[in-house]
Amino acid sequence: xxxxxxxxxxxxxxxxxxxxxxxxxxxxxxxxxxxxxxxxxxxxxxxxxxxxxxxxxxxxxxxxxxxxxxxxxxxxxxxxxxxxxxxxxxxxxxxxxxxxxxxxxxxxxxxx
Amino acid sequence: xxxxxxxxxxxxxxxxxxxxxxxxxxxxxxxxxxxxxxxxxxxxxxxxxxxxxxxxxxxxxxxxxxxxxxxxxxxxxxxxxxxxxxxxxxxxxxxxxxxxxxxxxxxxxxxxxxxxxx
Numbered sequence: 001x002x003x004x005x006x007x008x009x010x011x012x013x014x015x016x017x018x019x020x021x022x023x024x025x026x027x028x029x030x031x032x033x034x035x036x037x038x039x040x041x042x043x044x045x046x047x048x049x050x051x052x053x054x055x056x057x058x059x060x061x062x063x064x065x066x067x068x069x070x071x072x073x074x075x076x077x078x079x080x081x082x083x084x085x086x087x088x089x090x091x092x093x094x095x096x097x098x099x100x101x102x103x104x105x106x107x108x109x110x111x112x
Numbered sequence: 113x114x115x116x117x118x119x120x121x122x123x124x125x126x127x128x129x130x131x132x133x134x135x136x137x138x139x140x141x142x143x144x145x146x147x148x149x150x151x152x153x154x155x156x157x158x159x160x161x162x163x164x165x166x167x168x169x170x171x172x173x174x175x176x177x178x179x180x181x182x183x184x185x186x187x188x189x190x191x192x193x194x195x196x197x198x199x200x201x202x203x204x205x206x207x208x209x210x211x212x213x214x215x216x217x218x219x220x221x222x223x224x225x226x227x228x229x230x
Contacts, residue, residue, distance in 0.1 A: 006154075031209060034218055043202065044155075046218030089154060091219070098143060098162060098209050099170065100219060104154035 004092045006103035013080050014111055020076045021106040023090035027071035031098060034091040035064055035075055038105070044089055047075075080110045114138050118203050118222035125193040125229045133188040133225050135203030141220070142208035144186040148172065148199040149224075155202065161186055162208055193229045201225045 145160035157170030207217035
């Protein structure tokens with residue numbers, strides 16, 4: 001994997017559904033994996049920063065896992081609410097100068 | 113605490129004009145970076161810096177210059193604007209990853225500058 005890739009590009013779910021997104025990143029020169037939440041007309045806000053293989057982080061109904069050996073991370077949202085509607089970005093930070101590269105994001109729409 | 117401040121918020125330029133987008137942070141962050149956001153393409157890294165006097169190119173550096181004379185400021189210069197540079201620009205900063213205290217430092221973003229080049 002040469003770039004940071006996210007899937008799916010967009011997702012429509014009903015209120016109460018649980019959902020998950022995937023982020024793939026280059027495993028070489030890996031330093032950290034970031035997840036951000038980006039609401040329309042605002043700036044991205046950090047959700048998680050993960051560094052170690054096997055890391056799991058949780059904030060309320062949102063959690064994330066990290067596999068640095070195979071180069072992927074999952075973001076999970078349990079019991080989606082309309083206020084969870086946003087774009088979720090992942091970013092990979094490398095060891096060479098700490099360049100931080102973003103994926104294109106997953107746009108989540110939660111219908112009440 | 114102001115965080116990351118970007119100016120201006122909006123700008124319209126004509127092709128060939130030059131301008132500087134300003135970015136300042138008051139969190140003593142060593143790492144600063146510029147991204148552009150285009151529909152369907154997420155955030156693409158233009159230039160970044162790990163400290164005063166040090167800059168490096170990101171994914172899409174052509175047409176942009178940067179300098180880092182102080183820890184607080186990281187201006188982005190467009191020397192000759194082109195319509196392809198119409199975009200929303202975000203400045204972001206973080207502690208430079210070193211040592212346990214800054215090991216998990218995320219990026220802090222400014223509010224963005226919407227630039228239109230006609």
